[in-house]
Amino acid sequence: MSQIVDPTVVPLRDPTVLDRVSGASRSLGRFLRTKPLGGSGLILVVVFILVAVLASVIERHDPDQIFETPNPDYKANPSTLELARNPDIGSPVLVSQFEEPGGGHWFGTDKFGRDIWSQVIHGSRLSLIVGLGASVIAVVGGLIIGMISAYYAGIVDLLIQRIVDMLQAIPFLVLVLVFTQITERSVLNVVLWLGVAGLAITTRLIRSAVLQVRESEFVLAARVVGASDLRIMIRHVLPNCVAVLIIAFSIGIGAYILAEASISFLGAGPQGIPSWGQMVQAGRGSLDLHPWQTVFAGGAIMMIVLGFNLLGDALRDVLDPRLRGA
Amino acid sequence: MQAYIIRRILGAVFVVFLVGTFSFFAIRVLPGNFATASLGLDAGSASADTIAQREADLGLDKPIGEQYATWLWDTVRLDLGDSFLTQNTVWYEIGRSLPYSIELGVLIMIVGFTVAIPVGLISAIFQDKALDYSLRGLAILALAAPVFWTAAIASLVVLQWDLFLIDVIGQPHLWEDPGKAITWYLIPMFAGGFAGTATTMRLLRSQMLEVLRQDYVRTARAKGLRESVVITRHALRNALLPVLTVMGVTIATIIGSQVILENMFNIPGIGNKVLTALFARDNPVFQSVVLIIAVFTVLTNLVVDILYGVIDPRIRLS
Numbered sequence: 001m002s003q004i005v006d007p008t009v010v011p012l013r014d015p016t017v018l019d020r021v022s023g024a025s026r027s028l029g030r031f032l033r034t035k036p037l038g039g040s041g042l043i044l045v046v047v048f049i050l051v052a053v054l055a056s057v058i059e060r061h062d063p064d065q066i067f068e069t070p071n072p073d074y075k076a077n078p079s080t081l082e083l084a085r086n087p088d089i090g091s092p093v094l095v096s097q098f099e100e101p102g103g104g105h106w107f108g109t110d111k112f113g114r115d116i117w118s119q120v121i122h123g124s125r126l127s128l129i130v131g132l133g134a135s136v137i138a139v140v141g142g143l144i145i146g147m148i149s150a151y152y153a154g155i156v157d158l159l160i161q162r163i164v165d166m167l168q169a170i171p172f173l174v175l176v177l178v179f180t181q182i183t184e185r186s187v188l189n190v191v192l193w194l195g196v197a198g199l200a201i202t203t204r205l206i207r208s209a210v211l212q213v214r215e216s217e218f219v220l221a222a223r224v225v226g227a228s229d230l231r232i233m234i235r236h237v238l239p240n241c242v243a244v245l246i247i248a249f250s251i252g253i254g255a256y257i258l259a260e261a262s263i264s265f266l267g268a269g270p271q272g273i274p275s276w277g278q279m280v281q282a283g284r285g286s287l288d289l290h291p292w293q294t295v296f297a298g299g300a301i302m303m304i305v306l307g308f309n310l311l312g313d314a315l316r317d318v319l320d321p322r323l324r325g326a
Numbered sequence: 327m328q329a330y331i332i333r334r335i336l337g338a339v340f341v342v343f344l345v346g347t348f349s350f351f352a353i354r355v356l357p358g359n360f361a362t363a364s365l366g367l368d369a370g371s372a373s374a375d376t377i378a379q380r381e382a383d384l385g386l387d388k389p390i391g392e393q394y395a396t397w398l399w400d401t402v403r404l405d406l407g408d409s410f411l412t413q414n415t416v417w418y419e420i421g422r423s424l425p426y427s428i429e430l431g432v433l434i435m436i437v438g439f440t441v442a443i444p445v446g447l448i449s450a451i452f453q454d455k456a457l458d459y460s461l462r463g464l465a466i467l468a469l470a471a472p473v474f475w476t477a478a479i480a481s482l483v484v485l486q487w488d489l490f491l492i493d494v495i496g497q498p499h500l501w502e503d504p505g506k507a508i509t510w511y512l513i514p515m516f517a518g519g520f521a522g523t524a525t526t527m528r529l530l531r532s533q534m535l536e537v538l539r540q541d542y543v544r545t546a547r548a549k550g551l552r553e554s555v556v557i558t559r560h561a562l563r564n565a566l567l568p569v570l571t572v573m574g575v576t577i578a579t580i581i582g583s584q585v586i587l588e589n590m591f592n593i594p595g596i597g598n599k600v601l602t603a604l605f606a607r608d609n610p611v612f613q614s615v616v617l618i619i620a621v622f623t624v625l626t627n628l629v630v631d632i633l634y635g636v637i638d639p640r641i642r643l644s
Binding site: 169170171172254262281291295305306 | 344356357469478586589
C-alpha cells in the first residue's frame with residue numbers, strides 16, 4: 001500500500017538544532033536592532049574575547065621581546081672621557097625605547113623597547129579572566145548567601161545584612177587591596193578575592209529578589225500542596241530569580257575589571273602576567289614625552305569596561321524593566 | 327518615629343563595630359607585620375631576636391585575644407594609640423591628613439553634582455533626542471574610564487600645552503593659599519568628579535522620566551504652570567530624593583577614587599594614609615583610618631535614612 005501524502009498538511013516536526021540556532025540568531029538580530037547601544041557593547045565584548053583568544057596570532061611580536069638597533073656611534077674599548085660624553089658608546093646595540101607608533105610598532109615601544117601593541121593584546125586576557133571569573137564567584141556566592149538570608153529571615157538574616165553593611169562601608173578598592181594581600185597574588189587568587197569583595201552587592205540584590213518572589217501566590221500555592229522548603233526554593237524561587245542573576249552577573253564585570261586595573265596601577269595586582277593597569281602606571285614615568293603606553297593601555301581598559309557596561313545595561317532593560325537606571 | 331531612629335542608630339553602631347573588628351583582624355591576617363616590614367621583609371637580614379624584640383616593643387607578641395580586648399577598650403575610650411611608623415599619635419596623623427581629604431572630597435562632590443544635576447535634567451527633558459543620546463554616551467564613557475587614567479590624560483594635556491604649573495611643594499590648604507592649592511587639586515577634582523558624575527546623572531535621568539509621568543505633574547501642567555516651574559518645583563524635587571538616598575554609596579565611591587588620586591598627586595590625605603599604613607603594616611593607623619571612613623559613610627546613610635523617614639512616612643513601615 002502506498003502512503004497518501006496530503007500536500008496541504010504541514011507535517012509536525014520536532015524543532016531541530018537548526019531551528020533553535022536560527023531562533024537564537026533571530027532574537028540576537030532583534031536585540032541588535034532594538035538596543036543599538038547594547039548591540040555595540042556586545043560587539044566590543046566579542047572583539048575583546050577574540051583578541052584574548054587569538055592573542056598569539058595577532059600579537060605581531062612577542063610581548064617580552066626587547067627591540068634593539070645597531071649603535072651608530074659604537075666604539076670598542078672607549079676611553080673614560082668618551083664614556084662620560086656618551087654612556088652608550090661602549091655597547092654595539094641600543095634598545096629602541098620609546099618609539100613613536102608607526103608601521104613597525106603600531107602602538108610604539110615602551111621604556112624597555114618592547115612592543116606596546118603586543119602587550120596591550122596580551123593584557124586583554126587578564127582583564128577578561130578577572131571580570132568574568134570574579135563575577136561568577138560573586139553571583140554564585142551571593143545566590144547561596146542571599147537565599148539563606150532571605151529564607152531563614154530572623155537573626156541569621158539580620159546578621160548577614162549587617163555584615164553586608166560592613167563590607168559596603170569600606171571602600172571597594174581598600175577591601176580588594178586588603179583581601180588580595182592575604183594570599184600569594186596569583187591570577188586565580190586575585191579573581192577569587194575580587195569575587196569575595198563583590199559578595200556584598202550580589203547578596204543584597206539576590207536577597208531582595210528572593211524575598212519578592214517568596215511572597216508571590218505561586219509559592220503560596222506550592223506550599224499549600226505540601227512542597228518542601230528546599231523544593232520551593234529550587235523549583236519555584238530560583239527559576240524566577242534568573243533574570244536578577246544574569247543582571248547581577250553582567251553589571252558586575254566592568255567593576256571587577258576596573259578594580260583589578262586599579263590595584264595593578266598601585267603595584268598590588270596579580271603578578272607574572274601583563275596587566276593594563278600596571279602598563280598605565282609604567283607609562284606615567286615619561287608621560288609628558290612618551291605618553292603612548294599610558295594612553296593605549298588605559299584606552300583598552302575603558303573600551304572593555306564600556307563594552308560590558310553597555311551590554312549589561314541593555315540586558316537589564318530587556319530582562320527587568322523595573323530596574324532601569326538602578 | 328523615635329523607635330525607628332533608635333533602631334537605626336543601634337544598627338549603625340553595630341556596623342561600625344563590625345568594621346573595626348574586621349580591620350583589626352584583617353591587618354593581622356596579612357603576611358608580615360610592622361616589625362618584619364620595617365626591618366626588611368627578607369627576615370634573613372635581621373636576626374630573629376631583633377624581630378622578636380621589635381614585636382615585643384609594639385605589643386605584637388601578645389595573644390590575639392588580648393590585643394583585641396585592648397584595642398576595643400582603647401577605641402571605645404577614643405584612644406587610637408600611636409603610629410608605628412611615625413611614633414605620633416594616630417589622632418595627630420588623622421588631624422593632619424583629614425582636612426586634605428575633606429577638601430578634595432568636597433571639591434569632587436561640587437564638580438560631580440554641578441555637572442550631574444543639569445545634565446541629568448537636560449537628558450530627561452530631551453528624552454531620546456540626539457542631545458540625550460550624546461549626554462548619556464558621555465556618562466557611559468565616564469563610568470568606564472578608570473579614574474587614574476582620566477587623571478593621567480588630564481595631566482598630560484596640562485603638561486603638553488603648559489596650561490598651568492602644578493606646584494606640589496608645600497602642600498597648602500585652600501584657605502592658606504587658594505591660588506596655589508587649587509593648581510594641585512584641579513586635576514584630581516575634575517577626574518574624580520567626572521567619574522562620580524555618571525551614576526548620579528543616570529539615576530537622576532531615570533527618576534525624572536518616572537516622575538514626569540506622574541499624575542501630579544500632569545495636574546501641574548493642566549493648571550497652566552510654566553514648564554520651567556513644573557520641572558524645577560514639581561518634578562526635580564521628587565526626582566532628587568533617590569539621588570539623596572544613595573548618598574552613602576556615592577561618598578564611599580568618592581573615597582575609593584580619592585585613595586588612588588591622593589596617591590597619584592601626592593596629597594597627604596587619609597586615602598594616602600590608608601595605603602601607606604596597609605603596605606607598612608602600621609596597624610593602629612590602618613585600623614583607625616578604615617574606622618573613620620566607615621563612620622563617615624555609615625553616618626551619611628543614617629542621616630539620609632532618618633531624613634527620608636521624616637520626609638516619606640512610607641519608609642518607616644518597611
